[in-house]
Amino acid sequence: MIDLGSGWGGLLFALARKYPDRPVIGYELSWLPWIYSQAYRVIFRLKNVCIYRKDFLTAQLPQAALLICYLHPKGMQALQKRLSSDGQAQNSMLISSTFALPDHQPAETLRLDDLYNTPIYLYRLFNPKR
Template sequence: MNYFFLILLVIVFLIVLSIVWSTLKTGISPMMSSSKACKTMLAEIDNHEKGLLIDLGSGWGTLVIAAAQKHPNKQVIGYELSWLPWLVSKILKYSLRLDNLTLYRKDFKSAELSAASTLVCYLFPEGMVALQEKLAHEVFNQVTIVSNTFALPSCQPTRVIRLRDFYQTPIYVYHWQPK
């Protein structure tokens, strides 16, 4: 009995340590989009757009899995740095048999985004700055960007949707045009 408790304690400690480490590395803990936010963001994704749909911080898989399910003919990619949320997403991907979904355990800042037609994200202010810089230097095609809560710092959104929740959470929609 004591060995079981000790093993369980070590596993819990490693899980907590993993989340703390990724939080310190990225500047934000892995957060799930609410069901209202997911539904609203999915409604903003155009079925007719060709190209990839990329989730820039796929976390526990809430949005990226829903996107892959809603768009079975579209290739969907998720990037997540935190080990445990990435693993949970991988397990869900395989259990749901989502062949159109690819999950990478890596930072979106080192990813190739130029083939994307749609980017979805729930980042944080510094992450949005990094995204804007990456878009300006590396993405030379039109891209729809749907962001939960945080705006691109110096871009005017095409539309802002306020959720009917306690925080009046904003969902920002952009149609990025390269300069």
């Protein structure tokens, strides 16, 4: 699983605890959340977690079954361009909280039972080279 923009690690660490046998990878550009989450990872000995201080738009992403993100509209636009420009994410699923990919139809949209009825978009990623 890869959290694209892992921030302070809230989601990343919840996933790592729920799935201790699965590798959980984060990409985070900002120094402070990255340092905090690295320290958290070490202190709580989360051995299945790896957090890169890298731009996920330009990094070579490992093959992952599941990509997760909670970005913003511009970030989703950039992510869509990235996912369409190479075959790295083929046969993966993308789950995006709150913001949709601008030009893709989600396979499913869920609504959280929270104050904003937050949408959760689920995409099955295609092979753009076909």
